[in-house]
Amino acid sequence: MDHTADRAARILIVEDEPKLAALVGDYLHASGYAWYWVADGREAVPAVKAQHPDLVLLDLMLPGRDGLDICRELRSFSDVPIVMLTAKVEEIDRLLGLELGADDYICKPFSPREVVARIKAILRRARFPVEPGHTALKIDDEAHRASFNGTALDLTPVEFRLLKTLAAAPGRVFSRDRLLDNLYLDHRVVTDRTVDSHVKNLRRKLEQAAPGQDPIRSIYGVGYKLEID
Template identity: 70%
Template sequence: MTAEAPILVVEDEPKLAALLRDYLVNEGYEVKCLDNGLDVVPAVAVFNPRLILLDLMLPGRDGLEVCRELRTFSAVPVIMITARVEEIDRLLGLDLGADDYICKPFSPREVVARVKAILRRGALLEALPTPRLVIDEERYCAQFGGIALDLTPVELRLLKTLANTPGRVFSRDQLLDRLYFDHRVVTDRTVDSHIRNLRRKLEHACPGQDPIRSIYGVGYKLEL
């Protein structure tokens, strides 16, 4: 197997880092080793690693801080390695976005098995078709064709309403009931204005694609 990108081993114990490197190289992976937490983020930007084995206790910057920053810009899988066995550390590491957690002492074969499992899982996810439309209600954001949409709160509610039941035709009155919660007085033509703006933003994200269909005399539906 030829790795498309290296596995990054971040460990300040030279013998342990060399041991992990040797086992991973023996399995066909390219490996790069670091021994300082300050070097991790710049290295990720340069090498775009497939996976990171990240020690918790590092000089310069500890693994939890590094993992926290990584998750602000990268989804690279992270396996945290530590001598700490307290439950709070394990939970904190996973809450920060670590994909797995291995406590010292460990078997290098177990580490390799975990690496293979995570990379295999990632490959399966990549093989799945990517949804054209993704709506995150908690973060109040949406993507169409992988492109972020700059939507107003009303536009997001409108899109979410249509997307909840693709193919269903909503009348203007039905949409209005779901768009405004403060009982303001608006006309049903307000929906048309929001639909126009929403279509423009969808078209900007994916030129030539308009999933919103107008049903004359009835209303609108979403077809994905």
Template identity: 70%
Template sequence: MSTEQPILIVEDEPKLAALLRDYLDAAGYPSLCLDNGLDVVPEVRAHRPRLILLDLMLPGRDGLEVCQELRRFSEVPIIMITARVEEVDRLLGLDLGADDYICKPFSPREVVARVKAILRRSPQLTAAAQARLQIDEERYRASFDGIALDLTPVELRLLKTLAASPGRVFSRDQLLDRLYSDHRVVTDRTVDSHVRNLRRKLAQACPGEDPIQSLYGVGYKLELGAIPG
């Protein structure tokens, strides 16, 4: 039996949920099903899933609201499933932090392929990388290669967000949602300023490296390798 965290299927159509579960199990991905939007956040907080297949139209709470709240505390990959084909819904879902979307009706094989693709591009930190970067959010401390980083609380949250999903590109808006819990009104260029300061402090701990990479017009990602030999 696999020891990996399960994929969470949030779908209120029992036959469709069972079909997705069968295909994911056959592909080697254990899964768990929920049929109500109100149950998703407590489940993710209690048992972190590996990925979420999140239906848009759910009883209790719709998928967009659920996705928005999840992104306030979790970087778990989310694939939105929707019967709405309007472009605005697709864009809204992705702006709220979804990693991908798929429209009904769909082939279960396509869903499995999307799951594999998301998991391939959302790797967890390797053991070597984990040894380099240490973050203690409760004590507001962080170190890189054993060197303490003098970070502000916002810089610490920025580093933690990027490190939670190495290789994933975060837009400025997505980072702003995670940096300021009070949702204050700030410009997206505020993120650039925080990234600049964080880069400067990381450079003092790892001269010659630039773990935070920028994609022009898109956002930022963290690429963290083993200690250079």
């Protein structure tokens, strides 16, 4: 069923619980969004291809097809923002969902207001992406230089690669393992807590360049993401 409004951002809800889908849909409608719903996992990809939603709320456990498998296929042809909805809270599921390309991850039970707030933040980032030359953060890959708020950052090679990785997808959560894959070119064996140390140093240098600003967010049990308004 399609609940539309002219020029409203369109949200696809992929959820097999009709009452929950309707509840979230009511909150979306009250916030000015159009929404439509499919309950079977096999209908999700065709719905995205046919309707071109602005964001997908994707349940993990679905009849017909698993949410992670759907996420993987969507990322093979679309960069539509994806928010995973699930009652499974194990860390491995969090990491797998995010590393497949999900933009956010919300555990059940959740507040519909929280879902709407997350959607607003993600769509705002999607409409106003961080672009080189149009943001406080500038990265010159060839010169291996970076600046924040017009101040040059004195970064080690590892810190530069860390910042570059986070800045490549603002708002997307990276697990420690994913970040480690990008930090050491010689693929040395280090613990994932090594990332925490590098993030701490990078945060300190960003703070020195722009006092009071901390664009790196820690996501407990998952990893880190970069947020720049």
